[in-house]
């Protein structure tokens with residue numbers, strides 16, 4: 001067992017706190033579905049790597065929802081299934097800021113985020129879709145010349161810096177010059193642990209950077225009674 005497991009448990013704990021504070025049944029349903037998506041994603045990613053895993057489920061589901069708006073046929077079905085939204089009408093799903101307002105009302109503070117649809121200059125994206133990305137997700141669209149990858153990397157990283165008040169400096173490091181469409185998303189927010197940790201109990205403990213490297217880091221500590229679940233699909 002590697003130390004990435006506690007990270008995932010923290011993620012799920014936060015998500016379930018959000019759901020207990022929602023006001024609208026459909027919002028609660030969406031929050032639960034998003035928690036399922038988070039668990040599926042973690043299972044899938046962790047089964048492919050022995051490294052520590054840190055996932056931002058919120059940014060990923062926002063980007064995939066922006067893609068879902070324009071998909072149809074089998075692509076739409078697969079996106080709905082992947083996001084755990086089977087049975088819902090994609091047109092009625094909330095975009096941002098509605099979706100993020102739900103998060104913001106509970107545990108997420110100072111949310112700054114952006115979605116961008118970045119087609120290659122040779123690729124035509126319908127203006128109806130670009131309008132939808134703007135109105136529903138507050139996102140923007142810009143054609144980029146992926147044939148000059150370094151310039152494009154700089155443009156995308158500047159965009160991410162603008163969206164997050166410089167908190168995200170380097171969203172991409174290299175790009176394939178054959179890229180036709182890039183869906184970019186960046187988010188920065190603060191959140192509180194609930195219940196909170198008592199800082200006077202923090203003490204240095206081992207952290208496994210990977211299989212062979214161990215460092216001592218300050219670890220938060222909290223003793224209480226918790227419900228536990230065993231996930232036999234989780235290979236970690």
Ligand SMILES: *[C@@H]1O[C@H](CO)[C@@H](O)[C@H](O)[C@H]1NC(C)=O
Pocket residue numbers: 023024026027
């Ligand atoms: C609750 O759901 C209804 C119907 O879907 C919607 O019109 C309304 O805006 C929602 N209210 C909130 C606070 O999200």
Ligand SMILES: *[C@@H]1O[C@H](CO)[C@@H](O)[C@H](O)[C@H]1NC(C)=O
Pocket residue numbers: 198199200201
């Ligand atoms: C934090 O832990 C210390 C030491 O056990 C205790 O004295 C203190 O009251 C705790 N603070 C809170 C806010 O629980």
